[in-house]
Amino acid sequence: MLGLFGSSKRDKFNFAIELHHLAPFPELPSNRLLTLAWNRGKKRQGRLGGGYTRPFVSVPRGRGRLGHEIQMGYQTIELGATLEKLPRNGSALQEYKKKCLVVVLLETNAFTGDATPVGRVVMDLADFALINGQETRSFIVTCKKEIIQQVGHPQLLVTIRNLGTKGSRLSMSSSGGGRTSSGRLSSAVMDDTASDDATSVSSYGTEQSGVLWCGFVSEGKVWVWKRY
Numbered sequence: 001m002l003g004l005f006g007s008s009k010r011d012k013f014n015f016a017i018e019l020h021h022l023a024p025f026p027e028l029p030s031n032r033l034l035t036l037a038w039n040r041g042k043k044r045q046g047r048l049g050g051g052y053t054r055p056f057v058s059v060p061r062g063r064g065r066l067g068h069e070i071q072m073g074y075q076t077i078e079l080g081a082t083l084e085k086l087p088r089n090g091s092a093l094q095e096y097k098k099k100c101l102v103v104v105l106l107e108t109n110a111f112t113g114d115a116t117p118v119g120r121v122v123m124d125l126a127d128f129a130l131i132n133g134q135e136t137r138s139f140i141v142t143c144k145k146e147i148i149q150q151v152g153h154p155q156l157l158v159t160i161r162n163l164g165t166k167g168s169r170l171s172m173s174s175s176g177g178g179r180t181s182s183g184r185l186s187s188a189v190m191d192d193t194a195s196d197d198a199t200s201v202s203s204y205g206t207e208q209s210g211v212l213w214c215g216f217v218s219e220g221k222v223w224v225w226k227r228y
């Protein structure tokens with residue numbers, strides 16, 4: 001799908017990423033819940049689950065299946081991005097320079113709100129720009145080794161919608177911005193500084209399972225990933 005009103009070197013896109021579920025995942029203590037933070041550049045970030053939006057629901061996966069399924073209620077990350085075109089080199093398909101969206105899973109204290117990073121997924125928005133309409137994908141979560149030892153490698157199931165239709169707005173919002181930590185939509189100008197230090201392998205997995213790394217600011221807190 002074509003970008004929106006792009007210059008000769010860049011195209012503007014809007015995306016909606018609908019969260020289905022995460023599985024398998026260990027059962028959490030009664031005073032803990034799973035929340036999600038996302039970050040795109042310096043000015044686009046938000047939180048979902050817990051006290052930020054509707055809580056995610058953890059349910060057993062059934063007889064003979066390890067762990068729980070975290071049902072995310074089809075909550076959606078909405079954001080825009082300006083992507084830099086790559087040379088076509090004779091190809092009819094326009095491709096774009098990588099620009100990353102980082103999704104972080106947080107084990108959160110239900111009473112104090114204190115959160116500990118337990119996993120993350122790095123998604124490439126340049127890849128999403130090639131989607132015609134929408135596509136459902138499963139992403140392997142890079143997570144703490146204790147989680148892998150308990151249930152294996154969790155996967156996050158999402159539906160990606162490329163909203164690159166006529167006009168520069170999201171079809172679900174007039175702002176075209178990303179969600180803030182309060183769940184409201186922000187109309188701040190998109191920051192196009194890419195986080196390009198992540199690579200991907202497998203279908204839509206991330207490298208070095210069991211290793212967490214990254215750092216960004218959300219709600220005045222700095223989260224720095226550590227190696228496990």
